[in-house]
Amino acid sequence: MGEENPYRFDVQPLLIVISGPAGAGKDALIQRTKERGQPFHFVVTATDRPQRPGEVHGRDYYFVTREEFAAMLASDELLEHAVVYGQNKGIPKQQVREALASGQNSIMRIDVQGAATIHRLVPDAVLIFLTASSEEELERRLISRGGDSEEQIRRRIVMAREEMKRLPEFDYVVVNHDCALDQAVDDVLAIIRAEQRRVEPRVVRI
Amino acid sequence: MGEENPYRFDVQPLLIVISGPAGAGKDALIQRTKERGQPFHFVVTATDRPQRPGEVHGRDYYFVTREEFAAMLASDELLEHAVVYGQNKGIPKQQVREALASGQNSIMRIDVQGAATIHRLVPDAVLIFLTASSEEELERRLISRGGDSEEQIRRRIVMAREEMKRLPEFDYVVVNHDCALDQAVDDVLAIIRAEQRRVEPRVVRI
Numbered sequence A, B: 001m002g003e004e005n006p007y008r009f010d011v012q013p014l015l016i017v018i019s020g021p022a023g024a025g026k027d028a029l030i031q032r033t034k035e036r037g038q039p040f041h042f043v044v045t046a047t048d049r050p051q052r053p054g055e056v057h058g059r060d061y062y063f064v065t066r067e068e069f070a071a072m073l074a075s076d077e078l079l080e081h082a083v084v085y086g087q088n089k090g091i092p093k094q095q096v097r098e099a100l101a102s103g104q105n106s107i108m109r110i111d112v113q114g115a116a117t118i119h120r121l122v123p124d125a126v127l128i129f130l131t132a133s134s135e136e137e138l139e140r141r142l143i144s145r146g147g148d149s150e151e152q153i154r155r156r157i158v159m160a161r162e163e164m165k166r167l168p169e170f171d172y173v174v175v176n177h178d179c180a181l182d183q184a185v186d187d188v189l190a191i192i193r194a195e196q197r198r199v200e201p202r203v204v205r206i
Helices: A026-035 A066-074 A093-101 A112-121 A135-144 A150-164 A181-195 B026-035 B066-074 B093-101 B112-121 B135-145 B150-164 B181-195
Strands: A015-019 A078-084 A087-092 A106-109 A126-131 A172-175 B015-019 B078-084 B087-092 B106-109 B126-131 B172-175
Touching (some): A015 A181, A026 A106, A126 A181, B015 B112, B066 B087, B078 B112, B135 B150, B172 B181
Parallel strands (some): B015 B126
Antiparallel strands (some): B078 B087
């Protein structure tokens, strides 16, 4: 024949970014997706903060020294990084590259600010904004998860309002309704499935 | 507050167009989707050909007289129409309008030529190209469904090659693998679910 096979539809691996305000349920959504046995690479953040009891290196975080972190930063080996309470966090590019090279979809959670950075660096990443269904629900969740003072919760809600304004920078919005986490997971899985059926596929380069 | 509720995410009803070469399995896919109880409006074609035994008016077709068909055409009440063996077929706009107005997704099947017309008239329609996984499979299906001569099958396969070239005009491609019709249905349902989570929704106007 000599011609290209017109029936060859390659499926490209994706980089899926789960973002949204604190209290929207990003961690719970990623955790549930994991539990449902999806063959994704779940991106692990590198940090130079000390390992806490119960945390597993390579699962919860990549625990590195301050020097190692600085070296990754210096060699441009971090997709995104942030300083949180004087401790560094960042996404090593290499693991995402490796996952994509093996044909695996990579999924990661990041705050709204960080998602904007990913969008700039990897325009073909799929950006999903996860949100509670109302401000009241967001507040209830922030209170029930504990750990924040009343003042901190107030600040998080004001910040969530600001973050909602950045919704137009995202591709998809998924509402995490109370008691319906699996529906939000189904939404994310549908988005991934649909994206991999696009006639013009996203081609992620890192 | 006075401000718009930022947590209001309206879901817009969609017009989903299933197209692709003869033998790809458009009818079977629509039929299976129906059987799986999806709350969609399944678009019914109007025709002026005689009703055959077993066919139900309003389910299989809207059977109209030649004069009624001409009147719909004259008043621009058809989304798309074609003449097949001297008999007219067309999609009445009104039923799609009504389904959309009631918030229902509308799903329809149409040949590749017709899909291009829909795309021009309704740029926000979701265009899905259904295909067999290989030319051999397409041929097997055309033979096994019967009714076509060897010469007709040959012509259909050549036509399918031409139709494949129009793939770039479509949004999504779904491969209907042999013995895996439900996977193709799942693909279509995922596409619809994902499309309804887009930050910039499609707004179908007819």
